[in-house]
Amino acid sequence: MQIEFLGTGGAMAIPRPLCQCDICKEGREKGLPYSRSGPSVFIHGPNVLIDTPEDSYMQLNRSRISNIDGVFYSHWHPDHVMGRRVLESMNADWINHPAKGTTTDVYLPEQVAIDFQTRLGTAEHLAFFDSQKYISLHELSDGDKVSLNGVTITPFRLSEDYVYAFLFEGEGKRILIAPDELFGWEPPELGELDVAVLPTGVCEFHPITGERQISADHPVLKEEATFRQTLEIIEKLQVKEVFLTHIEEPDQLSFDDLKQVENTLLQNKKISFAFDTLIVDLT
Template sequence: MEIEFLGTGGAITIPRPLCNCNVCSEARDKGVPYSRMGPSIFVHGPDLLIDTPEEIYNQINRSTVHDVKGVIYSHWHPDHVMGRRVIESLSADWINDPPQHKKIDVYIPQQVDLDFKTFLGSRDHLDFFESQGFANLNRLTDGESLVLNDTKVSPFRLAEDYVYAFLMEKDHKEVLIAMDELNDWVPPKEVMGVDLAILPVV
């Protein structure tokens, strides 16, 4: 597994539009890494994209990503989901007739699936992608794992129980990725001693 940070800017990206503070001005002048887009990580190997912020198109275009086998969501917040139309762009075939859509696998943990029915039109939007042949929606019950390219991915809830972190296992190596909301979270014994932990600053 190789981990590529696509965006680490959190809910408020840097530079913020129309802001002329020193931080934003420096980010405009110098670019990356001073400029930072919304939260997203790509895991090479399983070729799994975690979360799709608004800036995901630019993030992928500037990345070393060559193929996306799946997309998984950590929670419903807008800075993690509002770029979900990238699923259509990654999948849709606008050249052939009839089209040969790729169909991206989208993995949705149990509480995220429930929240997607309520917030931001996420469920309707993803259902539309599936109906158009752009996506296969895979709803994961709590405790259920998935396997991509011999990598086991296990979502689990944090203390803020609408948010999921992910334990990834391959070749006796373990990686823990938590995208957000570590409030009051105490790591369980199952994730103690992982080879790599990627956690947000709290």
Template sequence: MNLTILGSGGCAVIPKPLCGCNVCREARRKGPPYERTGPCAYISDSNLLIDTPAEVATRLNRGLIDAVDFLTFTHLDPDHVEGFRVVEQIALDFRTWEAYPDKQIQLVLPELLMERVRDIRSVYGPLVEFYEKQGFIKSISYKNSIKIKQILVSAIPVDRGNQTVYIYIFEKDGRKIVYAPCDIKPFPEEKKEVQDADLVVIQPGIFEDGLKHNFKYPDNHISRTTLYTFEETIALCKRIRAAKILFVHLEEYWNRSYADYFTMQSEYENIQFAWDGMRLRI
């Protein structure tokens, strides 16, 4: 399988607008790979786009992506869906205000997420319904798994009440990628689908030191309900026997630059920190 990390950043891009911290100033000065945009990825085997942050159109162009046939969301937080309008930018024929038939994108989601995605609205009503009517997308829901071209996609929910986050497992020719970029606690590590992966793409979790403004996470901080610590994430990946680990969703407020992460990864076996445009063959 061929995976491209289009955007490796988190809730805030790097450089964060108006921010004068060292990490953001360096990113403005040096550009990629010190810059990071919002979380999204692409699997070329199925022309599958995963998540649409606000910057997704720019990332598709810079990644030299020439086709998007399928789209999925891991969850519906704004940093993952704010750029949903990219389907219009891809498919719209301005002469008719409808879609080019050969550019229609199939929105493929687990059933529960398909129900909740209709809560994303504009002045036209639910965006999904508007995009369907215009012919930009065709919606396809499934319960547990679906075949998207050559790839078997399985969806495992993170059980956290009414906020639904999905971990995706992509399998092809005996190879497996587990994609879990954000809000993955409690991780369903007992599920065989997430075990023994060739690659786990995951958020590193909370760093306890070196943060901006010398911030320390209190024990009751809300982020601790959705994220493990970095050390806990490493231990989790060992328990599920991940052959390789790739960290994504790298937050600006963690106060670490591309060079910092590059140095960190040399201290561990089989881990890497992603950057925008990173390509992997699994």
């Protein structure tokens, strides 16, 4: 398997439109790896796309992906679904009648399917794609596994139980992908993992200076895991290598800052920050 990081930004990608902060100016001027588009990852082998942020069109065009065998959604939040019309762009045939388009399999974990019914019009939009045969929609029940190209994919709920992480097992490797929302998560027994992809968490304290960046009574701390909490979770995982993603613009950390942070992190596990277009080869 290979993990291709399509987008490593968070709900606020870098650069933010119109923003003149140093982080956004740098992202705009230098591009990769200083810019970060919306959160999405692709696993080569099973050929699985996880989530479709607004940047999906651009991300898929610049990627090495030639075929998608399954799209999985982690949760209903807009930064993970609002690029969903890419499913139409990939598959629709507007020339022939009857159409000779292609169909992409889309898998919705149990709670994601429920939330899509009431959030952002996503269920209605995907049902239209399904009716046009742009996609084939599969609703999963908790505990269901999907096998694609010899790799088994198991979605499971996090502590924020409307959000799913995914365990990929195959080709002699085990990979955990948790796109977002680790708040309150106590990792279950997942066994030995080769790689974990986790959201960075918000920086309550600046990871280099230690200065408080978010006031202690800020409501975000009651719903988002902090970077320090994420490091505690990593300590509990049996994992060889961790890639952190979902890096938020409001945390105001540049690619170079994050390189500096990497040097201060636990030495017993390899932890690094992913960047857009990074490919991790596990073959």
